[in-house]
Amino acid sequence: MIRVMVVATSSVVRAGLSAVVSSDPRLTVVGSASDLDVLAREVGQLQPDVVLLDLNSNPQQLVWDKLLLIQAEQYPVGVLVIIEEPDSIDLEVALRTGVRGILPAISTELEIVAAVEAIALGLLVLHPDAIESLPMRAKITTTPVQTLTPREIEVLEMVGSGLANKAIAKQLHISEHTVKFHLSSIFQKLGVSTRTEAVTAGVRLGLIML
Numbered sequence: 001m002i003r004v005m006v007v008a009t010s011s012v013v014r015a016g017l018s019a020v021v022s023s024d025p026r027l028t029v030v031g032s033a034s035d036l037d038v039l040a041r042e043v044g045q046l047q048p049d050v051v052l053l054d055l056n057s058n059p060q061q062l063v064w065d066k067l068l069l070i071q072a073e074q075y076p077v078g079v080l081v082i083i084e085e086p087d088s089i090d091l092e093v094a095l096r097t098g099v100r101g102i103l104p105a106i107s108t109e110l111e112i113v114a115a116v117e118a119i120a121l122g123l124l125v126l127h128p129d130a131i132e133s134l135p136m137r138a139k140i141t142t143t144p145v146q147t148l149t150p151r152e153i154e155v156l157e158m159v160g161s162g163l164a165n166k167a168i169a170k171q172l173h174i175s176e177h178t179v180k181f182h183l184s185s186i187f188q189k190l191g192v193s194t195r196t197e198a199v200t201a202g203v204r205l206g207l208i209m210l
Contacts, residue, residue, distance in 0.1 A: 002028070003046070004116060006033070006052045007051060008034070008054035021116065024113045048077055050077065050080055079100060080112075086103070104127055104129070123160060147189070148189060148190075152186050
């Protein structure tokens with residue numbers, strides 16, 4: 001069971017997001033808060049896996065400052081941000097504060113649930129508009145010495161979707177050993193050591209979209 005805490009200034013939005021979370025039997029709402037001060041007081045006790053945060057009515061810099069304090073001093077947690085305009089977010093700053101997902105306010109229930117599950121697994125979920133907000137210097141990444149094969153990109157996309165090795169093997173009709181072989185090759189080519197780093201690098205290089 002994935003534990004979720006909902007944070008939104010509007011009681012209507014809190015109720016709506018809580019209903020979305022509760023619609024999936026794999027998720028449970030362990031608490032809700034009207035602002036980040038309440039989150040800071042309760043997050044250590046409630047110990048959510050993911051914080052679902054409506055960012056629309058809060059000044060971003062204030063949010064980032066408070067999230068940094070929560071991450072550093074109290075309880076590290078992955079944050080999924082819901083916002084009207086994802087391209088308005090300073091992605092580099094947001095990632096440093098514990099944000100692991102950014103979705104537009106028009107996202108469907110299924111998209112929000114899938115994002116929560118992916119973040120709980122340690123993955124990043126970034127809307128294309130949020131990625132576009134990165135300054136050019138952040139988008140320029142050294143090209144790997146070796147490019148990924150089409151099959152490796154396919155595996156990486158599935159990893160980005162939150163699938164485990166067994167599920168990937170089933171969908172591609174290959175063995176788990178072969179999946180591990182592909183992952184090892186992907187890690188080596190991208191210069192990473194974890195699944196999360198591989199997905200992040202894949203997004204930065206434009207190999208996959210989440």
